[in-house]
Amino acid sequence: MMPLRRFAMHQPKSVAEASQMLAEFGEKGRLYAGGTELLLAMKHDLLRYEHLIDVKTIPGLNKIELKNGTLNIGGAATHRAIEHSPAVKENLPVLAQMENNVANVRVRASGTLGGNLCFAEPHSDPAALLLALGAKAHLQAKSVRRTVTIDKLITGSYETSLGADELLEGIEIPLAGKSQRAAYVKFQLKERPTLGLALVLDVDGDNIKKAKAVVGSVSPMPTESDKANGLLTGSRAQVEKQLLDAAGALAQAADPVDDLEGGADYKRHLIGVFLKRAFIKALA
Amino acid sequence: MSAEKKPDFHVVNHAVPRRDARVKVTGKAQYVADLKLIGMAYAKVLRSPYAHAKILSIDASRATAHPGVYCVVTGNDLEGLNPYYGHAVKDHPLLAIDKVRYAGEAVAAVVAVDERTAFEALELIDVKYEELNAVFTPQEAMAEDAPLLHEKQFEAGALRGFEGEVTAGKGSNICQKHHIKWGNVEEAFKNAAAVVEGDYYFPMTYAYAMEAYVAIADVTDQGVNIYSSAQHPFMVRHDLKSVFNLPVSKVRLIVPFVGGGYGSKSYTKIEPLVAACSWKAKRPVKLQLTVEEAMLTTRSDDAYTWMRTAVDANGKIIARQAKIFMNTGAYAENSPLVVEKSTNRCVGPYAIPNVLIENCSLYTNTVPASSYRGFGCAQVTLPGESQIDELAAKIGKDPYEFRLANAAKPGEEFFPGMRPFDGTLKQDLDTAARAIGWNTPLAKGHGRGVACSGSDAGAYPLTSTVVRVHADGSVTIMTGSTELGQGSHTVLPQIAAEELGVDFDKVNVVSSDTAITPYDRSTGASRTTTLMGSAVLEASREAIQQMVVMAADVLKVKVEDIQTVRGGVRCGEAQLNWSEVISKFYALPDGEVIGRSYIRKSGRFSALPVFWEAAATGVEISVDQETGKITMEKLATVGDVGLAINPALAEGQDIGAATMGMGIGLFEELIYEGSQLVNGSILDYRLPRFSDLPKEVELHLVQNQDGVGPYGAKGGGEASLNSMAANIANAVDRATGVRIRHAPLTPEKVWRALKDKNIQGSKV
């Protein structure tokens, strides 16, 4: 880490104003929320910006609220705020529990959900879980708004579909009824997860009607597999027998890479281990 | 949980609260980073992107012209200085000269009005390189066609810390060679009842300290003044004296609090560079490295060890042989001594009649390796203590019983020519075994280990001190020992307070200023309590002798009639405390008495090592067989410290060392991919966390007052590290039946070993 290079800080009062600033500064400007990614990368001299646009000054961008059966989380809500939000804890405990295990308390206190998703660092816990939960991202550029699913927001390692002047305004998560069972489990030795596995099931007694398994951190983007999801539906007993095949399908879709977190074969193996653990946890 | 308090002590052997606790936790303690001199400039360093390259040219003109820059220093600007330093081998240029030898080596420094400006100017320096072939492992460095890192012949440093020759600079990449030999190993292995043999690897590790290297230099016509985060100010003074060709009296090293060392702050690091910056900029200059830069400055020697150990039919260890290749990186630093120490420490604390250990360290194009807590012992205790368990398993013995049967006994001269063993390993091992419930049933997937180590510690005994007793009865200790968190500034006044019979709170410590405090060789090798502690004790007694003479003068009696009592003297009815003695002697309520002490290699310190640093650790672990992840379930440390001057501090050192050793056992490793260190930041280099420690931790001290230090004390603080990696590997073997000989035992490595075992198992 080196001293930060000189930059100017801007404090927009609305999303539109922030978007305007992004357009004006172009390559020299970047949005700044908690700074836990951005400032670190700047201190390592991996990124350089002359203008930082602080999204935390935009009123309301950090709110967390329930609306028409959906949970809405503002782009600037911190991990810690989400982790401790009564609305989240009551209605989507799996999200609160996942957030509770993101990073350390200092990073959670300043790091935001928006910053996590928009940096698109491949080892993201929220990205995997939100994809499994069917969350949508509301994006806004000046006065133009659009909504995309998580897999359309994160398009690669450190890559998103955000336009040059676009902000993540918030995330909307559908709240399924009582039939939803969800679990998020992860394997982590270092600062970032080696693997995260999200499993969201829709159950009716012993029958699993719908399933969505997402593996994160093992490849550039969180991945799901229709084949795996198919193998995860049916009677519980039958699904239990198919868990390894489902894991195989998921591993094939994710196509893990060799890196400092581990060899690809190890990660493929871990997908099986953690799919089983997620399954047991979800149905516990 | 300490042994029972020895009843006769007033201050020592009590867990008085550490002196620096309050200032440190309230942020008031001053470190070099907090200091600012008038007119001070700031330096930043340009580092080599190449592992091995010729420097064709350096154009610093644009950087020099950058607003706010005072000057740029390169290897071409050092005329007038002796730019090569090193207490063991003078192989290290303070900035790369003509070529670079590792990626990350300092090539130029910018001195500017502030740190940011200096940093901004770095990219304006244009360096042209011609890449050379590079070597990264000892094996590559030994190859016939290996490129030579150092072409020059080197002078051996006078303060290298050992008597043997220096091997470096003789036309190969060999940095240092050492061997020990007694008995006849070939014969012994032929006649052995059982033998184990294996290849082991101890990883490159970084001695993470919260404070990275930082120094301020002020070089003037008057001499060289430096504030630095250095463990051994006098050693650094010696290097600077030679860089600037000055008498030692004109080189002043001042060391305020040091934010942790663990070996990494021993010997000279950035001081010559920052001094050269000040010399050229003609003003005080501060250089503060980042953690990432510190990781490019020093590391531990990684070690490839082939070892075999043999027993006879009675379960007595009869022979050990090892060949070790250490990777010392681009510069020797303190590695020649690490080589000598790791060679000795291969024997372990065992009485083995036939021994042959050959050790060779090689220069490679990687970060220079140097001292690391445990000093070469951890590197070889991984193979050594692994083989004790492997051998026990092979002959069907309980590894703990097997250790007891072979461990050196108190007073035994188990290492020919060295001080007889001064610890009690049986008690150490017993205590560790009991603490982790050695004989209680093990849960499935769990394994236990008890292991020990004994190192020839204390370094060279050369230490002096002054204890000043003031007319108001308060005391100042002048010590060259550095407080780097180990608690020396609490322990030393405890000893003075005990001897002089004054309140602990009235004893102050002034330390680590080479212009003021008397000479102390170093603050390392666990030597301070033993050596500086003895010096403080003797200086206190010498002050008392002087005050007895003064009291006789004051009371107009014969010296023989004066009787000392706690805190003063008595003669018949008359009783005077030290304050009264001094005030009456000078006839003024001011003035002082100066007690002195010099310790050298003579008397009870004539035998080396100064003491054997012995400890045992016990662990219980569990293994997640699906992921390979190891969880620590129990940990016990047993420090065989003779007498704990401060039991809480001694235990604190032990848990710290064991945690560091656990890190090596579980996950710490610097990783090179090609020429680059790829996890050189604490985001990627996994350090131990509190949450890695088990819930059940027991800290024990064995206090038999069998050391040469004050009241029978001897050093501690490193030993609990040494056996931890082997202990974890041994426990994993007991839990899973797989033997892993390469540290760290990461989940992936354990998983692969389990997988291989299962594949082999299913083939049978």
Ligand SMILES: Cc1cc2nc3c(=O)[nH]c(=O)nc-3n(C[C@H](O)[C@H](O)[C@H](O)COP(=O)(O)OP(=O)(O)OC[C@H]3O[C@@H](n4cnc5c(N)ncnc54)[C@H](O)[C@@H]3O)c2cc1C
């Ligand atoms: C030590 C450490 C450990 C970590 N461990 C984990 C972990 O275990 N699991 C995990 O998932 N993550 C982990 N992280 C990542 C952490 O979650 C992110 O650093 C954090 O959430 C980023 O948020 P921020 O507000 O700090 O983003 P910033 O650093 O401020 O911004 C990051 C990026 O997002 C952009 N951005 C920010 N807000 C918006 C917005 N509203 N619209 C569009 N773009 C925006 C910025 O322009 C920037 O490019 C860890 C990080 C650290 C430093």
